[in-house]
Amino acid sequence: xxxxxxxxxxxxxxxxxxxxxxxxxxxxxxxxxxxxxxxxxxxxxxxxxxxxxxxxxxxxxxxxxxxxxxxxxxxxxxxxxxxxxxxxxxxxxxxxxxxxxxxxxxxxxxxxxxxxxxxxxxxxxxxxxxxxxxxxxxxxxxxxxxxxxxxxxxxxxxxxxxxxxxxxxxxxxxxxxxxxxxxxxxxxxxxxxxxxxxxxxxxxxxxxxxxxxxxxxxxxxxxxxxxxxxxxxxxxxxxxxxxxxxxxxxxxxxxxxxxxxxxxxxxxxxxxxxxxxxxxxxxxxxxxxxxxxxxxxxxxxxxxxxxxxxxxxxxxxxxxxxxxxxxxxxxxxxxxxxxxxxxxxxxxxxxxxxxxxxxxxxxxxxxxxxxxxxxxxxxxxxxxxxxxxxxxxxxxxxxxxxxxxxxxxxxxxxxxxxxxxxxxxxxxxxxxxxxxxxxxxxxxxxxxxxxxxxxxxxxxxxxxxxxxxxxxxxxxxxxxxxxxxxxxxxxxxxxxxxxxxxxxxxxxxxxxxxxxxxxxxxxxxxxxxxxxxxxxxxxxxxxxxxxxxxxxxxxxxxxxxxxxxxxxxxxxxxxxxxxxxxx
Numbered sequence: 001x002x003x004x005x006x007x008x009x010x011x012x013x014x015x016x017x018x019x020x021x022x023x024x025x026x027x028x029x030x031x032x033x034x035x036x037x038x039x040x041x042x043x044x045x046x047x048x049x050x051x052x053x054x055x056x057x058x059x060x061x062x063x064x065x066x067x068x069x070x071x072x073x074x075x076x077x078x079x080x081x082x083x084x085x086x087x088x089x090x091x092x093x094x095x096x097x098x099x100x101x102x103x104x105x106x107x108x109x110x111x112x113x114x115x116x117x118x119x120x121x122x123x124x125x126x127x128x129x130x131x132x133x134x135x136x137x138x139x140x141x142x143x144x145x146x147x148x149x150x151x152x153x154x155x156x157x158x159x160x161x162x163x164x165x166x167x168x169x170x171x172x173x174x175x176x177x178x179x180x181x182x183x184x185x186x187x188x189x190x191x192x193x194x195x196x197x198x199x200x201x202x203x204x205x206x207x208x209x210x211x212x213x214x215x216x217x218x219x220x221x222x223x224x225x226x227x228x229x230x231x232x233x234x235x236x237x238x239x240x241x242x243x244x245x246x247x248x249x250x251x252x253x254x255x256x257x258x259x260x261x262x263x264x265x266x267x268x269x270x271x272x273x274x275x276x277x278x279x280x281x282x283x284x285x286x287x288x289x290x291x292x293x294x295x296x297x298x299x300x301x302x303x304x305x306x307x308x309x310x311x312x313x314x315x316x317x318x319x320x321x322x323x324x325x326x327x328x329x330x331x332x333x334x335x336x337x338x339x340x341x342x343x344x345x346x347x348x349x350x351x352x353x354x355x356x357x358x359x360x361x362x363x364x365x366x367x368x369x370x371x372x373x374x375x376x377x378x379x380x381x382x383x384x385x386x387x388x389x390x391x392x393x394x395x396x397x398x399x400x401x402x403x404x405x406x407x408x409x410x411x412x413x414x415x416x417x418x419x420x421x422x423x424x425x426x427x428x429x430x431x432x433x434x435x436x437x438x439x440x441x442x443x444x445x446x447x448x449x450x451x452x453x454x455x456x457x458x459x460x461x462x463x464x465x466x467x468x469x470x471x472x473x474x475x476x477x478x479x480x481x482x483x484x485x486x487x488x489x490x491x492x493x494x495x496x497x498x499x500x501x502x503x504x505x506x507x508x509x510x511x512x513x514x515x516x517x518x519x520x521x522x523x524x525x526x527x528x529x530x531x532x533x534x535x536x537x538x539x540x541x542x543x544x545x546x547x548x549x550x551x552x553x554x555x556x557x558x559x560x561x562x563x564x565x566x567x568x569x570x571x572x573x574x575x576x577x578x579x580x581x582x583x
Contacts, residue, residue: 036067047369052251055364056361057088058358060357061283070276071083075247085277092279092346094269094339097337099282103221104323105303105322115322116145118143146310147188149310150321151195152190152493155184158197159421162270163265167236170235177201183415185415191495194411196270202268214233232273233272259342279348313477316457324337330384336350338371343363347360358374391436392437397437399455403433404431405498407499408423410487410496429496439476443468446466448460449461458476476489
């Protein structure tokens with residue numbers, strides 16, 4: 001009897017293995033057949049029409065080969081220049097960071113950088129250990145390169161230091177790093193808060209350690225080795241590539257309006273321009289043990305360390321590798337990074353388990369097109385069974401009530417005058433509890449229903465891709481941040497902390513409105529007093545200082561109101577030089 005059971009078990013295992021293998025082979029065959037071209041042609045054309053996207057470019061790699069690459073739309077609408085996947089460059093925004101992190105790992109491999117050393121070791125200035133005073137702790141552990149690569153150094157964020165109008169406004173990297181050092185608002189290694197400054201700092205360390213300007217280092221040690229001839233971090237690009245950059249557009253009142261060239265102030269964080277073909281070479285190197293077409297950028301063991309998850313709040317969540325975001329899509333680990341300027345949007349996705357990579361970039365303003373296309377690709381080629389939907393367990397409604405409220409992104413400023421912008425400018429998740437005990441989580445204008453799977457851990461009942469910028473958003477886990485606030489954690493390099501009532505968006509907006517009303521009332525009061533003073537004579541006449549104070553008050557109030565009115569009524573965005581209705 002025992003032998004018979006053993007025999008049946010062995011046969012069953014073999015059958016499952018063969019079926020799994022045949023399924024994998026079938027999917028791989030489909031990917032390399034014309035079915036892939038049909039899938040992307042149909043999907044991309046549909047998305048471009050739906051979202052009014054003027055141009056896009058795509059490349060797909062599989063098992064060491066480029067199996068698909070194509071341009072869509074026009075790189076120059078006025079002159080009818082089509083997008084070419086080999087020659088048309090797109091601005092890839094923060095996807096550039098993957099090149100920066102690859103450069104860091106090269107220096108780690110060479111023994112010139114230690115991932116766990118205090119980064120002050122490599123700098124010509126000191127990042128102090130002091131934290132923002134409102135924290136209970138006043139000092140923290142030194143920042144390491146691992147912290148920078150996992151977006152956990154604890155820096156606050158200064159969004160206004162990212163873009164510039166012209167080349168003349170750019171700063172050398174060393175000046176930017178030293179002049180715009182942000183406050184440390186979280187202990188290092190504890191809170192994920194996406195940091196452009198952190199990446200720029202890593203790029204500066206690459207310069208310091210290698211002795212080469214950052215753009216020159218990556219050209220010599222990455223682009224040349226991988227035959228990425230059209231890729232550059234230089235702004236503007238060199239003359240032989242600048243004419244091939246796709247023009248960016250937004251659909252405004254039925255017409256495509258061309259945007260200006262966006263200058264990214266810290267170049268290691270997002271200034272790269274590249275083609276779909278070049279990025280295919282980069283993906284192939286990361287999927288092929290660090291080498292492609294005779295060029296090697298990393299050893300295989302170094303690449304494995306880079307791709308390994310180094311930060312997460314829970315083993316069941318995605319998180320951060322050394323540079324890549326890690327998410328779970330259709331039960332498969334995916335390494336990815338997106339990049340969005342106000343004009344271009346990009347996504348790069350690696351699925352190591354099936355040795356596949358996808359790169360998508362476009363202009364037009366839809367920040368999630370690449371994510372939608374990737375999810376549809378996974379659903380088509382690697383579908384999963386529909387998840388079993390349960391009902392909230394006993395007591396789940398009561399447990400969920402404490403999580404109800406407004407959660408603000410921890411990628412923010414809390415020590416500068418940008419604090420209000422951080423609250424009013426978005427990056428907010430609202431959590432509510434319905435009568436049945438489900439969590440209703442509103443993020444990026446979309447409400448998803450979550451169910452408790454254990455105390456503090458909730459599963460999204462939605463199938464497929466959500467609108468979250470930083471990952472699948474399939475699961476959220478509530479923790480406590482260093483300020484003792486409830487913190488919402490999920491995939492990727494972003495967390496959200498529960499705001500006290502007085503700091504919520506609605507209260508902040510109300511405070512701004514009240515201040516404006518006070519200014520208007522004060523202006524009216526001063527004008528009335530001034531007019532009434534004209535009818536007074538003798539002793540009641542205002543002294544010189546009193547009259548001056550009245551005029552100063554009137555002029556100040558008028559100036560503030562004019563500035564505020566101009567901010568609301570201006571048809572042109574001051575940074576991006578596009579009509580504000582485009583945003």
